[in-house]
Amino acid sequence: MDYQVVTVGNIIKRFLIGWIIAGVLLVVVSCIKYKEYIITAFANNTWAWIDAIMPVVIMVFAIGYVIRSLFR
Structure with missing residues (x-):
């Protein structure tokens, strides 16, 4: 055992x-x-997600650019 x-x-x-x-x-x-509901919600909110994320992406690239230009 x-x-x-x-x-x-x-x-x-x-x-x-x-x-x-x-x-x-x-x-x-x-x-x-709930596949149809999820697809509809995703399609309706895609542009809202892009609009919310874009300023953050621009700030990250701008800060990276400023830091790189300071150390040249």
Whole structure:
């Protein structure tokens, strides 16, 4: 007979793995069930995301350009 040692770490690891598997399964089922809603929301908000991210991208490139020009 082969007995397996059960430790607190193994129990926590199994618990977390179970929750991760359940979460991934819920995401997959939700994406399949609400596919049309997700596509519509993504299409409607794409330009809003671009408008929100563009100033940040411009600032990062500007700061990088200023730093490079200071050390030349």
